[in-house]
Amino acid sequence: xxxxxxxxxxxxxxxxxxxxxxxxxxxxxxxxxxxxxxxxxxxxxxxxxxxxxxxxxxxxxxxxxxxxxxxxxxxxxxxxxxxxxxxxxxxxxxxxxxxxxxxxxxxxxxxxxxxxxxxxxxxxxxxxxxxxxxxxxxxxxxxxxxxxxxxxxxxxxxxxxxxxxxxxxxxxxxxxxxxxxxxxxxxxxxxxxxxxxxxxxxxxxxxxxxxxxxxxxxxxxxxxxxxxxxxxxxxxxxxxxxxxxxxxxxxxxxxxxxxxxxxxxxxx
Amino acid sequence: xxxxxxxxxxxxxxxxxxxxxxxxxxxxxxxxxxxxxxxxxxxxxxxxxxxxxxxxxxxxxxxxxxxxxxxxxxxxxxxxxxxxxxxxxxxxxxxxxxxxxxxxxxxxxxxxxxxxxxxxxxxxxxxxxxxxxxxxxxxxxxxxxxxxxxxxxxxxxxxxxxxxxxxxxxxxxxxxxxxxxxxxxxxxxxxxxxxxxxxxxxxxxxxxxxxxxxxxxxxxx
Numbered sequence: 001x002x003x004x005x006x007x008x009x010x011x012x013x014x015x016x017x018x019x020x021x022x023x024x025x026x027x028x029x030x031x032x033x034x035x036x037x038x039x040x041x042x043x044x045x046x047x048x049x050x051x052x053x054x055x056x057x058x059x060x061x062x063x064x065x066x067x068x069x070x071x072x073x074x075x076x077x078x079x080x081x082x083x084x085x086x087x088x089x090x091x092x093x094x095x096x097x098x099x100x101x102x103x104x105x106x107x108x109x110x111x112x113x114x115x116x117x118x119x120x121x122x123x124x125x126x127x128x129x130x131x132x133x134x135x136x137x138x139x140x141x142x143x144x145x146x147x148x149x150x151x152x153x154x155x156x157x158x159x160x161x162x163x164x165x166x167x168x169x170x171x172x173x174x175x176x177x178x179x180x181x182x183x184x185x186x187x188x189x190x191x192x193x194x195x196x197x198x199x200x201x202x203x204x205x206x207x208x209x210x211x212x213x214x215x216x217x218x219x220x221x222x223x224x225x226x227x228x229x230x231x232x233x234x235x236x237x238x239x240x241x242x243x244x245x246x247x248x249x250x251x252x253x254x255x256x257x258x259x260x261x262x263x264x265x266x267x268x
Numbered sequence: 269x270x271x272x273x274x275x276x277x278x279x280x281x282x283x284x285x286x287x288x289x290x291x292x293x294x295x296x297x298x299x300x301x302x303x304x305x306x307x308x309x310x311x312x313x314x315x316x317x318x319x320x321x322x323x324x325x326x327x328x329x330x331x332x333x334x335x336x337x338x339x340x341x342x343x344x345x346x347x348x349x350x351x352x353x354x355x356x357x358x359x360x361x362x363x364x365x366x367x368x369x370x371x372x373x374x375x376x377x378x379x380x381x382x383x384x385x386x387x388x389x390x391x392x393x394x395x396x397x398x399x400x401x402x403x404x405x406x407x408x409x410x411x412x413x414x415x416x417x418x419x420x421x422x423x424x425x426x427x428x429x430x431x432x433x434x435x436x437x438x439x440x441x442x443x444x445x446x447x448x449x450x451x452x453x454x455x456x457x458x459x460x461x462x463x464x465x466x467x468x469x470x471x472x473x474x475x476x477x478x479x480x481x482x483x484x485x486x487x488x489x
Contacts, residue, residue: 224338251340253477263340265272 020045020185020215021066026080028061028070035061036078037239043185043232048207048216050230050247052223054267057236059219063187066217067103068096085184101125104178108190110170112162112177118145119158121173125181140180148176149206168199175206186210188218192225204229223263227251235259272337276346279329280405283350283357286322287401290357290364291394293319294460297367298390301453302383304375309368319361323354349474353404356463360397363456363463370449370456380436380446389425389457392418396464403471412468422461429454 021043028036036058043049043066051059064070065078068089081088089099112121120127122141131137141158145151150172154165162173171191178186188207192200207216207229220226226233227247234244235258243250243259254260261267293312300309330351333339339347374380396415403411433447469481 223340227340252344254341260341264343265340 015042015044018045019043020085022081022083023066024081024083026062026065026078026082028058028065028078029076030061030073031075035239036065039080039241041234041241041244043215043217045215046211046213047232048211048218048230050226050233051217051219051236052221052226052233052262053236053242054262055221056238058239059236060189062236063105063189063217063219066185066187067100067105069100069105071096101181102183103185103187104181104183105187105189106171106174106178106191108193110167110174110194112165112170112173114161114163116162117159118154118162118165118173121162122176122180124177129181144176144180145173147179147210148172149202149209150176166199168195168202171195171199171203172206175203179210183214185215185217188216188220190219190221193221200225223251235262237262272333272343275329275333275337276343279326279333279347279350282322282326282329283353284401284405286319286326286354286357287397289315289319289322290360291397293361293364294367294390294394294397297364297371298387298457300368301371301374302387304379306372306375309371309375312368313365316361316365319358323358323361326354327351345474345477349404349470352470353401353467356466360460360463363460367453367456370453374446374449377446380443380450381432385425385429385432386450386453386457389422389429389454389461392422392425393457393461393464396422396461396468400464400467400471403468404474407471407475409472409475412471415468416465419461419465422458426454426458 019042021041023039023041023043026036026039027034039062051062053059061070066082066084066089070076070078078090080090082090084099084103087094089096112118113124116124119137119141122144123131123137126137126140142151142155145154150169153169154173157165162170165173171194175186175191192203195203204225207218210216218226218229230247232244233247233250235242235250235254235256237258243254243256245255249255250259251263254263293315296308296312300306300312330347333347337343396418399411400415402408403415430451433451436443437447466481472478472480
């Protein structure tokens with residue numbers, strides 16, 4: 001894999017102080033199975049980075065290593081450095097809970113807290129922090145539901161159960177909930193694969209608006225989606241990062257034959 | 269993926285078919301001048317609609333493939349290159365038609381001079397068309413650079429033909445009408461060679477993803 005690494009057109013140094021993450025020599029395991037092998041990559045701030053690759057290539061594991069969620073699975077562990085804003089998140093003095101607050105995650109299946117109303121879902125993270133002043137919470141609810149492009153659709157249903165919204169609305173509710181704790185980074189793990197095209201388009205548009213203030217990493221099976229939303233794309237295969245470059249380059253003239261085969265649908 | 273691969277293959281075959289019709293049109297247009305065969309010229313003019321129809325069909329097929337298959341990487345470069353190549357081929361067909369129109373007019377009058385440089389230009393231009401399409405089919409990047417270099421030869425011949433005809437016109441103004449028509453023909457051939465150069469440049473993009481248009485070609489390429 002060493003010679004493949006040499007083909008990368010985008011080096012960490014190219015991002016300079018705009019690198020939100022610098023990932024060095026990242027390896028991850030589930031028990032004895034190695035899911036990620038020596039990943040070296042950077043994520044640029046205020047940019048959308050897409051992670052593509054076939055099922056089982058390690059792309060979800062990769063993003064779960066970026067906010068220390070991987071280690072929550074029994075038997076799972078990782079090694080290597082994930083430098084976030086200049087600090088390795090795997091240093092012993094780092095609190096993983098604080099990391100996950102700054103690096104939020106939106107999952108494939110919308111997962112609003114079912115026993116909570118729309119309103120309560122948005123402020124759940126703040127209440128855990130002990131912030132309970134109603135006027136402040138009201139403000140947060142409106143601000144982040146607007147940011148998640150959901151406010152107009154739910155402003156009259158704030159005190160209904162979040163589980164009663166459509167799945168596209170539930171996913172935007174989860175985005176609002178993630179935004180409400182004011183992270184720097186949002187990791188999206190297949191956020192639209194359970195949604196219809198209209199909801200998908202809304203979330204993709206939302207991402208474009210969010211990148212002004214946030215750094216976004218999105219795992220997606222949908223190559224069109226990667227092409228539409230991202231500025232940079234990493235292609236993973238069997239736990240290795242095969243190619244990382246500008247999205248435009250990946251989809252018009254990839255350097256690696258395996259990437260070419262994957263993006264043109266001739267894989268295998 | 270099998271179906272898409274078959275579609276791409278069929279697309280390539282269409283371009284080749286269009287290319288061979290255009291090559292024949294160029295060859296016959298110059299033959300109709302040299303052999304003073306106006307009926308051949310009229311035949312070429314009559315066949316131009318075939319070229320136009322094939323160009324439109326091929327263009328539509330490219331648009332269909334982009335819409336339905338969302339081609340990426342090499343496939344995307346192949347299809348977009350095809351769309352551009354067929355425009356150049358269609359323009360060459362029009363220029364062959366123009367050559368025929370001038371040939372019919374010239375064949376009505378006594379031949380001004382022996383035709384030497386014009387057939388040479390036609391031969392080079394035809395070879396450029398053939399080789400650029402050959403490179404397109406084979407995905408070759410060496411041949412396109414050779415094609416691009418040959419364009420200078422055609423340009424030089426155009427200047428030479430123009431100077432010679434200018435001399436005729438100055439010496440005897442009665443030759444002006446015929447000399448101007450021959451100048452046009454030289455210019456049409458020079459344009460054909462330019463279109464072949466465009467194809468060669470696009471083939472380099474298709475194969476290497478590198479845009480070399482409007483650049484000086486470095487020595488040794």
